[in-house]
Amino acid sequence: MRIAVTGGTGFVGQALVSALLARGDEVWIISRKTAQDRTGQERLHYATWQQLEQNPALLEGTDCIVNLAGESINQRWSAKAKARILNSRTDAAARIAKLVGALRQKPATVVNASGISIYGTSDTKTFDESSPAHINDFLGSVVEQWEESARTIPAERLVLVRVSLVLGNRGGAFPLMSLPYRLFGGGRVGSGRQWMPWIHIEDMTRVLLFCIDNRDIAGPVNACAPQPVTTDQFGRAIGKAMRRPHWFPVPAFLLRTLLGEMSSLLLQGQRVLPAKLQQGGFDFRYPTIESAMENLVGKSSKPSV
Template sequence: MRVLITGGSGFVGQRLCRRLDEAGHRLLVVSRDPEAVKGRLPEGATIRRSVLDFVDTPPEAIVNLAGESIAARRWSDEQKNRLIESRVNITRDLVILCEQLKASADRAPRVMVSGSAMGYYGDQGDREVTEETPPRDEFAHRLCKRWEDTAREAADFGTRVVLLRIGLVLDAGGGSLQKMLPPFKLGLGGRFGSGKQFMPWVHREDLVQAILFLLDSDELEGPFNASAPHPVTNAEFSRTLAKQLGRPAFFPVPAFVLETVFGEMSRLLLTGAAMRPRRLQEAGFQFRFETLEAALADILG
C-alpha cells in the first residue's frame, strides 16, 4: 500500500521507512529538503516538500512523526509556540489532506498513526500509568493534547486514528542514547536530581514494529503507550547503562544545576511517568526487548 510518512528522514522515520520498503509498501515522504534526505531513504521513495503535494497520489495510510525536538533549546515563550506549531501545523495539513481526498474521490486514508509523547501525562510520580491515567496539567501535556486533538479530526472523514505516546527511543546512532553515551563512556555519568523519576523507554525496533502492528490492526484506535513493559527510574537507568559499559556512575547532577541551565525544560529530566503499554499488550503485541538490560545489550553489543 501507499504510506505517507512525515518525519521519515528522522531517527525513527528512517528505520520505519526501511521496514515498510522491505514489506513491499510504496513510500511517500514529506521533507522540506527532498534532495538532502534522498540518500537516507530507500530507493524509490517519493519525497515532496508538503503534505498537500500528495493530493494526486492518495496514500492509503499515514504515519505522522514530524515535530521539532522538544529538547533542542530552552523553553522561552517563543520556543514553546514553535514546538506546538511544528506539530500542530503539519498534523492539520494531514487532516486537510484526508478531507480533500474524501471530498474528491471518497477515499480518505484508512488509517493515521500519529506520534505523541509520554509528556502527555505530565509528572506522575511513581504511580503506574496506563492510557486511562488522568494527565497532570503542565506544558508538555498541553503540547501533546493539542497535537492529539488535531489528529483526532481525521476521524471525521472516516480515517482510523491511532495516537502513539512514545517513550525515550533507544538505539545506536541517535535518539536519547546519543547524548548520554559520551559522559558515561568516560565514567562521568550519573543520575539526574534524586534519580527517582521514571524514564519510560522503548527500543527503536520495537517502536517501529508497534507502528506496523497498529497500521495493520483495523480494530484498534485511540491512544496507545509506546514504551517497553518495564520502565525504570533515572537512577536505575544510569546504573544499568554504566554496568553495560563497564564504567562507574558516580557523578549525579543536582536538580538545581539542571534548573539553572535549562529552566522549565529541566522538567523533562527531573520528572516522569511509570508508563506501561497496556493497550498494546492487550491487543497481542509482543515486545522483543522488554527489559532495559536486554535492549542495551543489543544496542551496545
C-alpha cells in the same frame, strides 16, 4: 501497502521508512523541502507540503498516513522555541486533515505521533491508556493540543502513538545520555527516583508497524517498554552494560541552571505501561532495560537501527 510518512527523515522516521521498504511497501515521504532521492529505491517517493496542496491526488490510493513531524524538544525552551515545538505539531496534523479531506479515496488509517507527557508527572502513580489526561507542564499542554488537532483528521481509524524516550545509537537523546558513562562520569540525575518510560528504537519501529497493520488498534497507544525504570536504574543499566561506574551524581539545581525549564525532562517523570500493546499481543524484543542496554552499548552490541 502504500504509506505516506511525515517526519520520515528524522530518527524514528528513518527507521520506519527502512522497515516499510524492507517488507515491500511503497513509501511517500512528506517534507517541507524538496528532497533528492539518492537511495535508488523504486518504491520510495518524496513530496513537499506545497506540492500536495497544489495536487493532493499524488496521494490517492494511500492506505495509511503516519505523522511523525515535529520540532525537536531537545533544545532550551525559550518562548520562540516553545512556539515552534507546539506549532510544528498542530500545523502538521491540520495539514493532514486538509489533505485527507481533499482525497476522493481516503486512507483507512492515520497513525499520529503523540507523547506520554499527557498523563502528567508522578513518582507514585501508574498510568496506561485508560488514565485521564493531567496537564501540569508545557509538554503536557503540547500533547493535549497535538491530539486535539489530530482528531480533526477524517480517517476511519486514528491511532495516537504516545511515544516515550526512544533509545538508539543513531539519533535521539540516548547518545548524549550515555556519553558521561563513556567518559567514566555517569551517575544519578537529581533524586534518581523519577520514572523514565523508554523503548528501544527497534521496538518503536515495530510498534508503528503493528499499529499500521492491526485494525483492532485505535485511539491512544503507549509506545513504551513493559518494564519502566527510575532514572537511577536507567543509569546503572548503562554503566553495567558499558563496564563503567555509576558514581557521579548530577544535582537538580545544576540541571535547572544549565537547561532551564527543559530540565523537567530529566527531573520529572511518570510510570507508564503499554496496556493496549500487551492486550493486543505485541511481543517486545527488548522488554527490560538490561536487554536494551546490552544491545546498544554492551560488549556484544550491534549497531541499532
